Every structure is written in structure tokens, then in C-alpha cells.
Amino acid sequence: MCGIVGLLLKNRSLRPQLGALMVPMLIGMTERGPDSSGMAVFTDRVAAKDRKISLYCNERDFAWPSFEGVLRQHHRVSRCEIKVNHCIVTTDSDPQHVREWLAREFPGIHVLSVGRSIDLYKDVGLPAAVADRYAFKRLSGTHVVGHTRMATESAVTPENAHPYTAGEDWCLVHNGSLANPGSIRRKLEKLGSRFESDCDTEGACRYLHWRIQSGDTLETALEHAFEDFDGFFTFLMGTENKLAVVRDPFACKPAVVAETDDYVAIASEFRSLAHLPGVKHAELFEPKPAEVYSWTVQ
Amino acid sequence: MDRAMRASSRSVVFDLARQELRELNKFLHGDLGGVSSVTVENPDGANSIAVGINAPVTVEVNGHAGYYVAGMNQGGTVVVHGNAGPGCAENMMSGRVEVTGFASGGAGASAHGGLLVIRGDAGLRCGISLKGGDIVVGGDVGSFSGFMAQAGRMVVCGSAGEGLGDSIYEAVIYVRGTVTALGSDARLEPMGEDDLRVVGKLLADAGMKHLPSEFKRIASAKTLYHWNADANLTY
Numbered sequence: 120m121c122g123i124v125g126l127l128l129k130n131r132s133l134r135p136q137l138g139a140l141m142v143p144m145l146i147g148m149t150e151r152g153p154d155s156s157g158m159a160v161f162t163d164r165v166a167a168k169d170r171k172i173s174l175y176c177n178e179r180d181f182a183w184p185s186f187e188g189v190l191r192q193h194h195r196v197s198r199c200e201i202k203v204n205h206c207i208v209t210t211d212s213d214p215q216h217v218r219e220w221l222a223r224e225f226p227g228i229h230v231l232s233v234g235r236s237i238d239l240y241k242d243v244g245l246p247a248a249v250a251d252r253y254a255f256k257r258l259s260g261t262h263v264v265g266h267t268r269m270a271t272e273s274a275v276t277p278e279n280a281h282p283y284t285a286g287e288d289w290c291l292v293h294n295g296s297l298a299n300p301g302s303i304r305r306k307l308e309k310l311g312s313r314f315e316s317d318c319d320t321e322g323a324c325r326y327l328h329w330r331i332q333s334g335d336t337l338e339t340a341l342e343h344a345f346e347d348f349d350g351f352f353t354f355l356m357g358t359e360n361k362l363a364v365v366r367d368p369f370a371c372k373p374a375v376v377a378e379t380d381d382y383v384a385i386a387s388e389f390r391s392l393a394h395l396p397g398v399k400h401a402e403l404f405e406p407k408p409a410e411v412y413s414w415t416v417q
Numbered sequence: 418m419d420r421a422m423r424a425s426s427r428s429v430v431f432d433l434a435r436q437e438l439r440e441l442n443k444f445l446h447g448d449l450g451g452v453s454s455v456t457v458e459n460p461d462g463a464n465s466i467a468v469g470i471n472a473p474v475t476v477e478v479n480g481h482a483g484y485y486v487a488g489m490n491q492g493g494t495v496v497v498h499g500n501a502g503p504g505c506a507e508n509m510m511s512g513r514v515e516v517t518g519f520a521s522g523g524a525g526a527s528a529h530g531g532l533l534v535i536r537g538d539a540g541l542r543c544g545i546s547l548k549g550g551d552i553v554v555g556g557d558v559g560s561f562s563g564f565m566a567q568a569g570r571m572v573v574c575g576s577a578g579e580g581l582g583d584s585i586y587e588a589v590i591y592v593r594g595t596v597t598a599l600g601s602d603a604r605l606e607p608m609g610e611d612d613l614r615v616v617g618k619l620l621a622d623a624g625m626k627h628l629p630s631e632f633k634r635i636a637s638a639k640t641l642y643h644w645n646a647d648a649n650l651t652y
Contacts (some may be wrong), residue, residue: 370541370560390464
């Protein structure tokens with residue numbers, strides 16, 4: 120069991136409140152996912168030449184300020200925002216070079232996400248504790264994909280927490296479990312994918328990204344996923360300007376959507392939506408099985 | 418809570434914005450002391466609202482409910498003025514549960530008795546393993562509804578998804594709209610006089626106005642009732 124939550128703000132004036140609206144959604148799914156949680160926040164895009172890279176280090180006492188000094192000696196960094204044991208670096212260096220340099224010089228640092236819009240946070244602990252640790256309620260942006268995890272297929276570690284990312288500005292969270300993550304992984308590794316955890320969800324994330332990179336739309340990529348994934352899933356996905364949800368053809372895992380003129384909010388259960396302004400008059404519905412729903416930032 | 422004062426009014430309000438859900442359920446499981454009506458305010462999608470009622474009490478839930486609302490109901494009347502999460506009225510023994518909005522998956526699962534009325538749509542697996550309860554759905558039902566239903570009736574005023582009535586036993590399903598696909602061993606049968614009477618009565622009980630003659634009857638072809646040695650590789 121896990122909890123998924125997503126929020127896309129249609130009303131621009133609410134964007135500074137994205138985190139404040141999201142935190143109760145995340146905490147509302149504590150019972151579904153008490154062991155870890157995470158959020159991918161999509162903000163206004165940085166300049167076309169720049170990329171944001173979200174980093175994470177599992178060592179609580181990692182010396183981020185001295186890391187920043189070394190980083191700036193080797194790469195053109197315009198911003199380096201340290202948050203506890205996360206760090207969001209904005210750079211116009213090639214993100215692949217930065218990634219390779221990190222793997223060589225700082226193997227304890229994980230790259231959580233790369234993109235012009237996405238910032239990513241994930242860690243173990245109760246959702247309320249994780250939200251506090253990284254001050255989620257102060258985050259602003261256009262849309263957010265969040266997850267609370269109750270581990271079933273792999274250990275409780277930060278790297279096994281969701282969201283997962285692949286490529287740039289793409290993330291996925293998962294409620295459910297896949298029975299054939301090994302074969303998905305082997306297939307993708309042959310095609311050059313590098314896995315960073317042993318969570319079944321990482322395979323789903325990389326599979327869909329690979330499909331879309333190969334020319335599929337999200338819809339046709341998911342058609343292939345229905346064939347290739349053996350298991351249950353509600354997936355919530357984010358791109359730089361979209362939020363999308365899909366449930367497997369048996370719809371074993373719940374999801375409910377609330378839409379108003381101001382926002383689209385998605386959660387595993389209504390109790391995560393109950394606090395949202397105007398939710399009493401929202402259009403409420405459950406996504407139908409095997410149907411892709413997506414919303415675009417205006 | 419000043420129980421004596423509230424009990425004397427024979428009606429009690431629980432506000433789940435201020436009170437624990439367990440307080441409500443404990444009250445419902447205890448000596449009701451003459452209280453016949455309970456109102457639940459601000460349910461906000463909480464799980465397990467009014468489960469395990471075993472008394473002729475009416476519970477009005479003013480808002481959306483989460484998982485298992487009115488589960489195991491025995492003799493109570495529960496009205497959800499909103500939507501219900503998965504497993505609404507599951508394993509109901511008797512009484513009546515009504516949802517004015519939509520109900521999620523597994524509504525009325527394995528209900529032994531009573532009447533479940535859903536005014537909107539029901540999700541997947543509505544009436545799965547039904548054991549004698551009755552379900553009336555104003556809208557559509559999702560796929561795999563009536564799966565392995567053993568006894569009871571389902572009346573669907575809208576349409577049904579895939580696998581309707583798969584491996585059904587003695588329960589009967591009536592559908593007014595289209596059926597995407599019947600499940601294994603489920604078949605369409607002609608509506609008889611008894612069927613028209615049953616559908617008419619259930620529609621009247623549910624307060625829905627349709628003509629019984631608009632409904633189709635779906636029941637078991639009974640080909641799965643006995644071992645078939647010629648088909649043993651297909652089992």
C-alpha cells in the first residue's frame with residue numbers, strides 16, 4: 120500500500136501556496152505510507168542553457184558547504200541551494216558531465232532529478248517529518264507529484280522512496296506492485312538504462328521514459344505498459360508542464376480527482392483532498408481503469 | 418459528551434472535525450439509550466465510518482466517506498450524502514445503506530442481506546461475492562461486478578463494464594443499459610413475470626423511476642457448476 124498525491128494549480132495566484140496546499144495532502148496519506156515520502160515540485164523553468172540538478176546524500180553530517188566550494192571550482196554553478204541533506208544545483212554545465220564527475224568524486228551523492236523545472240526531495244520517515252525537514256510548505260511552483268510509501272517490494276531506504284525520475288523533467292510515483300520488475304529492468308539495461316535502486320517502480324519510470332524518448336506519446340507508451348507490466352498500479356506522472364494519472368485495467372489501487380477552476384488535485388483517497396479550498400464544489404471523479412488523464416499547466 | 422442530554426433528544430451529532438471517529442463507532446456499538454438518529458458532520462473521507470452497526474439506528478453522513486462506510490451493517494440505515502470510498506456496505510447483513518453520489522470499488526461486497534442504494538455510479542467489482550443482499554445502482558457499474566455472486570439481486574439502471582457476473586452462482590443481475598462484456602458462465606435470459614416484479618419492487622424501494630421492462634436479466638448458465646472431464650485442461 121502507498122499513497123499518491125498530485126496538485127496542479129490553474130490559478131497563477133495560488134502558485135506561492137503550492138507547498139502549503141500540498142503538505143496536508145501528503146500527511147493525509149500517512150496511514151497508506153508511513154515509512155518514506157517524497158515530492159517532485161515543478162517550478163518556473165530556468166533559462167534554456169541551464170539545468171537544475173537535485174542531489175541527495177545519505178550521510179546526515181555531509182559537509183555540503185565544502186562540497187559547494189569544490190563543485191564551483193569544476194562547474195559553472197549559478198545557484199546552489201542546500202536543504203538539510205539535499206542540494207539543488209543550477210548549472211549550465213552538461214548535466215551528464217556533472218553526473219559523471221559526481222560519481223567519480225562524490226560517490227555518496229545521488230542525482231535525484233535533472234531538468235529545467237523539476238526539484239526533487241525524498242527521504243525516509245513519516246510524511247509529516249519529511250515535510251518539516253525540507254520545509255515543503257514553503258515551496259512554490261506550478262504542480263507537484265507526491266508519494267507516501269509503505270514498502271512491499273524493496274527495502275526502506277531513501278533511494279527506494281518515490282518519486283522516480285528518468286531523463287529530464289519527468290517523474291513517476293506508484294501505488295501498487297509489479298511482479299516482473301526484473302524482466303523490465305533487464306530489457307532496459309540492455310538498451311543502456313542505468314538503475315539506481317532495486318525498487319519495482321524505477322523500472323516503470325524508466326520504461327515509460329524510454330518509450331516516450333522512442334517516439335511514443337504518453338498514451339501509446341502506457342498502451343505498451345499495459346502489455347509489458349505484470350502487476351497493479353496507479354501511476355501519477357509529472358512533466359515540466361503536465362500532470363497525468365493512470366490506473367491499471369483492473370483498477371485495484373484507488374484514485375480520486377477533484378477539479379475546480381483553480382486546481383486539479385489527485386489523491387489515493389478523498390481524505391487527502393478534504394482541506395482544499397472549494398473542494399465541496401469541485402468536480403469529483405475516480406479515473407476509469409486503463410484510461411490516461413492529463414492536465415497541462417496554462 | 419453530555420450523553421444524557423443528547424440522548425433525551427433521541428438524536429446525536431458527531432462532528433469528525435472535532436471528534437475521533439472511534440468515538441462515533443463506540444457510541445454506535447454501545448447502548449444507544451433511545452437514540453434513533455445520528456448525524457455525522459465533516460466526515461472528510463474518513464475510513465470505517467459507522468461500521469458494525471447492530472441496531473435499528475439511522476446515521477446520516479453529511480459529506481464524503483472513505484473506505485468501508487457502513488460495513489457489516491445489521492439493521493441500521495446509513496445515508497451518505499456524498500461519495501463513498503471502496504468497500505461501502507461490505508458484508509452488510511440487513512438494513513439499508515444509501516449513497517447519494519458515487520461509490521468506489523467493491524460496493525456491497527459479500528453482503529448477506531439488506532439493501533444498498535447507490536444513486537451515482539459504482540466502481541469496479543460492485544456486488545462481488547454477493548451472498549443475499551440487494552443492490553440498486555442509479556448509474557453505471559464498473560468491470561467485474563457481480564463476480565462469483567452467490568445470492569441476492571443487483572439492479573443496474575445504467576450500463577455495466579467488462580466481465581459482468583463472471584462465475585456467478587444463484588444471484589441475478591438486471592441491467593437497463595449496455596453490458597460491455599459478460600463474464601464466464603454469465604448469460605442473458607428472458608425477463609419473466611417474477612423478474613419484472615422484483616425489479617419493480619427494488620426500484621420502488623430505491624426511489625428510482627424506470628420501467629422494469631427496460632431491464633435485461635443476467636444469470637448463471639451453470640456450466641461451471643459441475644466438473645467436466647472433457648474440459649479439464651481449460652480449468
